[in-house]
Amino acid sequence: MKKLENVFIVGGGTAGWLSALYMQKIFPQSKISLIESDEIGIVGAGEGTTANIITFLEDLGINHFDLIKETGATLKLNIKFENWNGDGKSYYHPFSTFLGMSKIDLGKMGWPADKTSSTYFNDDARIYLLYCITNNLPLDDFLLNNVLSSKNLSNFSIDTRTGLARPISLNSYHFDASRLAQFLRRTGESRGIQRIEGIVESVINNGDGYITKLKLKGGLVCHTDFIIDCTGFKRKIIGEFYRTKWKSYKKHLKVKSVIPFFLPPDENKIVSHTNCIAMKYGWMFQIPLQHRYGSGYIFDSDFINADQALEEAEKFMGRKLDPIRQLNFDAGRFEEGWVKNCIAIGLSYGFTEPIEATAIMMLIIQLSLIQSHLGGITHSDKFIISRYNKFIAEMNDRVMEFLAFHYITKRKDSEFWKSLQEGSFIPDSLREKLDLWKSQAPTSLDDHSSVPWEPFIPENYLMVGHGLELFDTTAWTPQLELMGIKNNLSYNQEIKSLINNYNRVAVPHLDLIKILKK
Numbered sequence: 001m002k003k004l005e006n007v008f009i010v011g012g013g014t015a016g017w018l019s020a021l022y023m024q025k026i027f028p029q030s031k032i033s034l035i036e037s038d039e040i041g042i043v044g045a046g047e048g049t050t051a052n053i054i055t056f057l058e059d060l061g062i063n064h065f066d067l068i069k070e071t072g073a074t075l076k077l078n079i080k081f082e083n084w085n086g087d088g089k090s091y092y093h094p095f096s097t098f099l100g101m102s103k104i105d106l107g108k109m110g111w112p113a114d115k116t117s118s119t120y121f122n123d124d125a126r127i128y129l130l131y132c133i134t135n136n137l138p139l140d141d142f143l144l145n146n147v148l149s150s151k152n153l154s155n156f157s158i159d160t161r162t163g164l165a166r167p168i169s170l171n172s173y174h175f176d177a178s179r180l181a182q183f184l185r186r187t188g189e190s191r192g193i194q195r196i197e198g199i200v201e202s203v204i205n206n207g208d209g210y211i212t213k214l215k216l217k218g219g220l221v222c223h224t225d226f227i228i229d230c231t232g233f234k235r236k237i238i239g240e241f242y243r244t245k246w247k248s249y250k251k252h253l254k255v256k257s258v259i260p261f262f263l264p265p266d267e268n269k270i271v272s273h274t275n276c277i278a279m280k281y282g283w284m285f286q287i288p289l290q291h292r293y294g295s296g297y298i299f300d301s302d303f304i305n306a307d308q309a310l311e312e313a314e315k316f317m318g319r320k321l322d323p324i325r326q327l328n329f330d331a332g333r334f335e336e337g338w339v340k341n342c343i344a345i346g347l348s349y350g351f352t353e354p355i356e357a358t359a360i361m362m363l364i365i366q367l368s369l370i371q372s373h374l375g376g377i378t379h380s381d382k383f384i385i386s387r388y389n390k391f392i393a394e395m396n397d398r399v400m401e402f403l404a405f406h407y408i409t410k411r412k413d414s415e416f417w418k419s420l421q422e423g424s425f426i427p428d429s430l431r432e433k434l435d436l437w438k439s440q441a442p443t444s445l446d447d448h449s450s451v452p453w454e455p456f457i458p459e460n461y462l463m464v465g466h467g468l469e470l471f472d473t474t475a476w477t478p479q480l481e482l483m484g485i486k487n488n489l490s491y492n493q494e495i496k497s498l499i500n501n502y503n504r505v506a507v508p509h510l511d512l513i514k515i516l517k518k
């Protein structure tokens with residue numbers, strides 16, 4: 001079998017440059033080149049991330065402080081969901097629960113140095129959540145990231161010994177998507193990744209489907225033995241050349257159109273959470289950056305058009321808005337993300353919808369699985385390829401299921417919300433869980449999938465489901481009594497005083513950004 005020599009990444013968005021940097025790291029002997037086209041450009045959307053980006057960037061040797069400086073990044077501790085039941089109430093979905101957090105020291109590179117921080121939640125966290133829920137303790141006051149972000153604090157304190165900022169819980173980032181791609185490009189080029197400006201027009205294969213050459217507009221031909229297709233919604237190779245089968249999620253995820261717009265920055269409003277506000281025909285995101293607010297209305301175009309969406313958004317915001325464009329998308333994924341000697345990563349493989357900012361999270365997971373599956377050879381075993389495809393497909397389906405869960409609300413104030421009330425959008429696998437949770441609390445045994453990582457686990461379902469008031473916990477009483485956590489308030493004072501301590505030492509969000517940018 002032939003070793004990887006000439007790896008080509010086609011596409012220079014976040015997926016392309018992260019793939020290039022990752023491939024260079026795991027296959028240092030291979031030549032890594034990236035072809036991208038300024039004429040086509042990048043999608044430029046996607047300004048929220050999840051916590052797995054922290055350790056992934058660190059593994060790539062990317063300095064977090066540089067990232068914050070160069071991409072206008074802010075910290076993201078959680079997502080605040082507003083008005084999803086139409087009653088004006090809100091709830092948070094944080095990255096770490098109080099007991100699930102770990103203390104981490106700053107490394108030389110930035111933070112966190114301690115890899116244990118990749119543990120989002122664990123059994124303790126689930127029990128802690130159940131303890132709060134069953135004893136009617138508000139999660140806004142009892143989960144550390146929620147407490148911090150509601151006070152616009154960061155999750156960092158200053159170490160009095162070293163004077164360095166150190167995290168006290170897990171966070172992620174918001175950043176400017178275009179600046180991020182440029183930052184990653186500068187990093188990649190400085191590490192010797194060759195960038196070729198051009199448009200891939202066609203590919204040549206060896207008769208067996210393995211691509212040997214990429215032909216660019218203008219005549220340039222690039223010889224290759226492995227390709228990562230990061231061409232975004234163009235899906236140039238995986239879709240156009242291989243014509244892989246598409247699996248649509250449109251039955252389950254209904255929003256399909258977006259009008260993005262920017263708002264000017266307001267120093268007092270640079271919050272440490274993403275706002276997700278339910279609207280009449282979908283929802284609005286508000287993402288705080290250092291230099292602007294990235295915002296947009298994501299709606300179901302079966303019910304309204306872009307002009308109607310704009311009218312509703314302007315009324316809601318009480319101001320004129322200037323949308324950058326209208327973008328339509330199909331929720332779904334390919335059946336196979338890896339075909340012959342090509343793997344599709346990022347939007348080229350698929351897209352759900354942005355409610356939990358999962359696209360970059362999933363592309364990181366996809367990349368992380370490459371090393372164990374590809375092993376540096378061009379012609380991998382059929383079994384290995386099919387196992388990779390199965391893992392990725394199943395993890396995407398699990399994400400889709402969790403995103404659909406957010407739409408089980410009490411809202412009936414438009415045809416859109418009324419259409420969701422009858423429930424046919426709920427995937428069967430989710431319906432099974434909902435039935436199960438009528439009689440018992442979520443546990444890690446509820447998932448039927450066999451994947452290396454479960455993207456969303458019972459703790460996530462507990463926090464969102466509780467926020468949506470979906471659970472009737474009276475039926476959980478015997479189980480919770482057995483666990484010794486029902487009607488047991490003995491920990492409350494201790495927890496409150498711990499949280500108060502963290503509250504006292506946490507640096508205000510904006511101050512922290514200023515410190516990290518110095």
Ligand SMILES: Cc1cc2nc3c(=O)[nH]c(=O)nc-3n(C[C@H](O)[C@H](O)[C@H](O)COP(=O)(O)OP(=O)(O)OC[C@H]3O[C@@H](n4cnc5c(N)ncnc54)[C@H](O)[C@@H]3O)c2cc1C
Nearest residue numbers: 011012013015042043045046048200231232346347359360
């Ligand atoms: C409304 C919206 C909101 C989103 N919000 C989030 C979010 O909050 N969090 C999140 O994680 N994700 C989000 N996403 C997804 C996010 O935008 C993408 O995951 C991320 O930007 C990576 O995109 P990409 O690199 O796959 O594609 P792109 O950024 O579109 O890059 C595609 C690249 O391929 C190149 N290209 C295309 N065809 C060719 C060709 N023939 N030859 C050469 N080059 C070619 C282009 O020039 C470009 O460089 C959102 C997406 C949308 C639409």
